[in-house]
Amino acid sequence: MKPLLTIIAGLLWIQLFCQDVIHLKDETFLRCKVLEIGESEVKYVSTDESTPVYAIEKAKIFKIEMANGDVVKFKTHKIDLSPEYFENQKKNAVTFNMIGVLINNHLDFYYERSLKPNRSMEFGLGVIGVGYKSSEFYSEYDENQIQTTYHPNADFGLSFRAGYKLKTSPSYYFNKMRYAHLLKGAYIKPEAILSVFSLKTDVMQQGLTIDTFYNNVTSGALVVNFGNQWVFSDKLVIDVHLGFGFGFSNHSDKTTSHYAFVMAEGFPLAVTGGLNLGWAF
Numbered sequence: 001m002k003p004l005l006t007i008i009a010g011l012l013w014i015q016l017f018c019q020d021v022i023h024l025k026d027e028t029f030l031r032c033k034v035l036e037i038g039e040s041e042v043k044y045v046s047t048d049e050s051t052p053v054y055a056i057e058k059a060k061i062f063k064i065e066m067a068n069g070d071v072v073k074f075k076t077h078k079i080d081l082s083p084e085y086f087e088n089q090k091k092n093a094v095t096f097n098m099i100g101v102l103i104n105n106h107l108d109f110y111y112e113r114s115l116k117p118n119r120s121m122e123f124g125l126g127v128i129g130v131g132y133k134s135s136e137f138y139s140e141y142d143e144n145q146i147q148t149t150y151h152p153n154a155d156f157g158l159s160f161r162a163g164y165k166l167k168t169s170p171s172y173y174f175n176k177m178r179y180a181h182l183l184k185g186a187y188i189k190p191e192a193i194l195s196v197f198s199l200k201t202d203v204m205q206q207g208l209t210i211d212t213f214y215n216n217v218t219s220g221a222l223v224v225n226f227g228n229q230w231v232f233s234d235k236l237v238i239d240v241h242l243g244f245g246f247g248f249s250n251h252s253d254k255t256t257s258h259y260a261f262v263m264a265e266g267f268p269l270a271v272t273g274g275l276n277l278g279w280a281f
Contacts, residue, residue: 019031019032019067020033020034020064020066020067021065022034022042023061023063023064024060024061032044032045032046032047034066037072040059041057041058042056042064089182090183090235091114091182092111092112092113092114093110093112093183093231093279093280094109094110094279095109095112095237095239095276095278095279096109096276096277096278097274097275097276098277099274099275100274104259105129105130105259106127106130106159106259107130108126109125110122110239111123111124112165118167119164119166120165120183121165122161122165122191123162124160124162124260125158126158126160126161126195126259126260128156128195128259129156129157156197157196157197157217158197159194159195159197159259160194160195161191161192161260162192163191164191166189168186168187168188180231181234183231183280184229185228185229186227186228187226187227187229188225188226189225189241189243190222190225191225191245191272193221193222193260193261193272194220194260195218195220195258195259195261196216196219198215198216201214201215217251217258219247219248219249219250220247221245221248221260221272222245222246222270223247223271224243225272225273226242227240227241227242234280235279237276237278237279239274239275239278240274240275242273243271243272244269244271246268247263258270260272
């Protein structure tokens with residue numbers, strides 16, 4: 001009888017202790033038989049191998065103690081940025097800012113080039129004098145009652161910009177833990193902007209124009225943009241962004257609109273933003 005009891009006890013000991021143990025990050029554990037350690041999950045069965053196969057995400061696991069004594073540890077899971085995941089995705093985009101055309105007499109074109117899944121460079125060229133022209137003007141009088149009128153919306157010129165996009169909360173497919181698209185996601189973009197344009201000026205006396213000339217205006221800004229970009233069907237690109245920073249101009253007292261950005265009167269706060277629509281290629 002004793003030999004039989006010893007054999008039964010030995011089998012119970014093997015069943016109890018010769019198991020794999022999955023230690024989770026919430027400090028609980030699972031006694032089981034590990035079948036497969038995959039790319040994003042671990043498959044296992046309970047100690048009764050007739051049970052269904054279960055799966056648990058690797059991101060939830062701290063380590064696995066194997067029945068043979070080996071220990072498999074898992075580092076903090078990071079999004080997989082392997083280049084092969086993005087081989088067939090378009091890495092360039094051209095967009096234009098619809099807001100500038102509709103309200104600010106300014107057509108902005110942007111070119112973006114992905115450097116890696118969470119970084120890209122973006123360059124912009126703006127044509128001042130293309131789009132909606134309002135009746136905005138600014139007048140002042142001297143001691144001889146000579147009126148000088150500045151017409152910002154009659155301006156013409158160019159603007160240039162360059163920025164570096166850093167995605168902070170990127171979009172990704174959870175089951176693969178990788179980006180849905182190289183160009184997609186929320187981002188922060190430090191940006192340098194330069195505007196060069198001519199400001200139309202009328203000099204009037206007693207209601208009659210006695211002179212018309214153009215002031216050459218040079219303006220610049222260093223801003224930080226906060227935005228989000230979507231890519232649909234690997235083709236259509238929509239980008240919404242708003243930026244704040246430091247601005248300067250040699251005519252900041254004559255106009256608050258510098259086309260690529262606006263600036264508060266008498267204070268070097270620069271604000272920029274837009275709704276961009278374009279195409280990936």
